Amino acid sequence: MLNLQPTTYDQRLKILFVFVVSCWLLVVGQIAYAATAVIEIDTGRETINALEGTLVLPSGAKIDTIYTGNSAILIWITPPEIEGNTIKFAGITPGGFRGRYPVFSFDSASGVQNYSFKSVNAIRSDSSGTSVPVKLIVSPGEIAEDTVPPEPFDILSSKTPEAFAGRYFASFLAQDKGTGVEKYEYALIWILPPDKNDWREAESPLVLNGLDVFKTIYVRAADHNGNYRAVSTAGPYRHASILIGSIIVVCVLLFLKRSFYSRS
């Protein structure tokens, strides 16, 4: 029979030591795993309006979610996404900014150590296209609880012969001051508001096919905590379709009325 009772003072001390060290490693491990890394930009004395770059992750880094809430970059050309052991990103900020601001953040087991940047390109906000030196910094931070949905936003529909095979498309962009916009969903509806089965994943721009141009376009933006903001706009020919529909209804009613009176 195995006796687990420590017999001597030394053995008890050893067990206590192992227990304390195990607890310490567990706690430190949890802290390291929970560490939030914030990628910040310091433009020094330059005002920039466009930024692109690649963040090289340390080997074995595990990143679940990337947060873009409250970023200095307002419009992402390439939202930060993990590709192998890198995160590529590119975006613009109309009007530009100067100083130190967050770009994006993520939870990482690697803490804020051993990251590096490559192919960083920041463009001065003067329409000259001049690249200027900026500092990208990885610093510790935290993701606050987010109970606020994304900001109200607009849907703009347009078409051009230069893109999307000349078809109409809807552009939209939501900002979220907490965790950032995680995804968009859309619904194209004739009359009634959409129900939960009508929503489909969307990306801006959303190309409108066939009869979609006659429908109402609903778009909702959801943040990483599930809060969402829904907005809608009439499709490019929505009002025309309502007008034509109304004329048809009136004509049908007139026809029925005439038929009724002629019979009576």
Next chain:
Amino acid sequence: MALYLKCFIIFGIFLLPAYFALAQTYSSNNFTITAPALYPGGYSSSDTFRLTGVISQFAIGTSTIDSFKLFPGFLYFPFVSTPIVTATAGTQQVALSWTAADASTGWSVGQYSVGQSTTAGGPYTFSNVGNVLSSTRTSLTAGTTYYFVIRVLDALDNGIATSTEVSAVPTAPAAPPTGGGGGGGSGGMQYYGTGKADFSGRAYPRSLVTILKDAQLLGTVTAGTDGTFRASVSSLSAGTYIFSVYSEDKEGRRSNLVTFPTSIAEGVTANITGIFIAPTIGVDKSEVRRGDDISFFGQSAPQADIVIAVNSEEEFFAKTVSDKDGIYLYNFDTVVLEYGSHSAKSKSSIGNQLISGYGLAANFRVGIQNVFAEIKKRVCSARGDVNMDCKVNLVDFSIAAYWYNRPNPPANVDINGDGKVNLVDFSIMAYNWTG
């Protein structure tokens, strides 16, 4: 007699050049330089500092070894823009933030100083806060109106610009909450924040001022006859917003975007003052024969001092004043300009108190003939307006993003004409953004 004649001739030979070499007196509204002595000199450099000659009376501003610049001569207008200041009241405190002051032509920003007073217009108690763009003033009395200004200091701590005054009323500590927290936005009701921002500043008389929030159109407001405008935005959530403001002059020329990141808190109003939209500028000739005049004109606030900077190998400056409608005109003699492409931009100041940044530039060529510029009643932003609807917004971005890193983009999408759509094209689009 012959001896006297010889003496007279010798005396004349020595004195006549001295007479013609008498120094001229230079003066302007701001300075007078009496009898300066000019010594042609060499160049100065930074890495291994060397000053081989001096053109006297150049000492405007401060030179440092890190970013050494020497501006010799007289026709320089040291320039610094006044910061746009945001004051957000908190619990017995006020959070201040401001835009960076742009300094050039002899001035550089060393740090900022916060002036605080409980009386409108001061006197203020100043405290230096370093070269930062925010400061929180604590231990304030709840319910008392505090007035603040931000003073820009040069490297020697001389004040070179002071913002307009901004005020805020700190609040008392809130009672502890008794109910549960609010839900998210995932229900049927749409959530709206309770933060607010009040804007005030100067544009052009009776012009339409457009306000963007995070690059999206928020609304417009019409400036008064004195060019001042006020606007208010509500239903803001807590977070950092990038607000931008621009205007159009009476000829449809657009100003550049004035941008100010602003931190908003729930239930609190952020007061943003000192927005000063830079003047517009136009030229009467797209090409001017060297030696002929070219006219620079545009619109700013009424009775503002306008400084026009003409970019050449050497930068030239001219000064004029706008009229009661904010219109200005200056005829510039191009004899000093080299042949080739040039640009001109302008800024304005009111009583040396409120100073704008430089506005958008107007381009022209100095050549061998005069070609008059086409005067358009309304000028669409040529660069970045991909679908030519006179707006640069998300639609143009979508079209450009479609062609991002794709081969053979259309000419109107490839904004800088380098055969590809990349970050530079998006940067130009962002610069001309209208929302």
